[in-house]
Amino acid sequence: xxxxxxxxxxxxxxxxxxxxxxxxxxxxxxxxxxxxxxxxxxxxxxxxxxxxxxxxxxxxxxxxxxxxxxxxxxxxxxxxxxxxxxxxxxxxxxxxxxxxxxxxxxxxxxxxxx
Amino acid sequence: xxxxxxxxxxxxxxxxxxxxxxxxxxxxxxxxxxxxxxxxxxxxxxxxxxxxxxxxxxxxxxxxxxxxxxxxxxxxxxxxxxxxxxxxxxxxxxxxxxxxxxxxxxxxxxx
Numbered sequence: 694x695x696x697x698x699x700x701x702x703x704x705x706x707x708x709x710x711x712x713x714x715x716x717x718x719x720x721x722x723x724x725x726x727x728x729x730x731x732x733x734x735x736x737x738x739x740x741x742x743x744x745x746x747x748x749x750x751x752x753x754x755x756x757x758x759x760x761x762x763x764x765x766x767x768x769x770x771x772x773x774x775x776x777x778x779x780x781x782x783x784x785x786x787x788x789x790x791x792x793x794x795x796x797x798x799x800x801x802x803x804x805x806x807x
Numbered sequence: 808x809x810x811x812x813x814x815x816x817x818x819x820x821x822x823x824x825x826x827x828x829x830x831x832x833x834x835x836x837x838x839x840x841x842x843x844x845x846x847x848x849x850x851x852x853x854x855x856x857x858x859x860x861x862x863x864x865x866x867x868x869x870x871x872x873x874x875x876x877x878x879x880x881x882x883x884x885x886x887x888x889x890x891x892x893x894x895x896x897x898x899x900x901x902x903x904x905x906x907x908x909x910x911x912x913x914x915x916x917x918x
Contacts, residue, residue: 736908783850796906798850
């Protein structure tokens, strides 16, 4: 089974703190994604990466950065956490190349910024 | 990506088949139909996908109309654990970009 794991299920941070969310996948997938999910807004893409050290902005990259130093690991960084970044954060991975490329999601991290 | 339309909510009796509809009237010839579900407080789970033929796996069946403008996800014997939000997504094969999740259908399986 494909396994995508995220470092924490629940996280509480203070405004202004630097926050690291870690995601690891064990299927040798090239693509990795970070989404946030908010009530009424669905899933919104923050960043994605299609290879080591490569990254692309998604729909809402402001206030976030990412790091992909190893193929299996994709980190989301909140440089200075704010209350409007309170959300559920979801990591996903998928294969590349021709094919249907279903995405496999981690369990999510519910981040609260106070 | 083509947009999809799903009913916001549905109920189903435990043990009965759950049929979840999805309209995708502007789907292109190279776009697949994917179904995911999200159980409360968990990440989305892939269920099934198809292009134009009907598909079946251990979780569900996917019926796509001949004109491909709509599809139905069938859970043949719904259980309480199938209570979740179900998302229908259309997407080009080989697209490395994100999945566009809409609002989905909240399925409640009742005893």
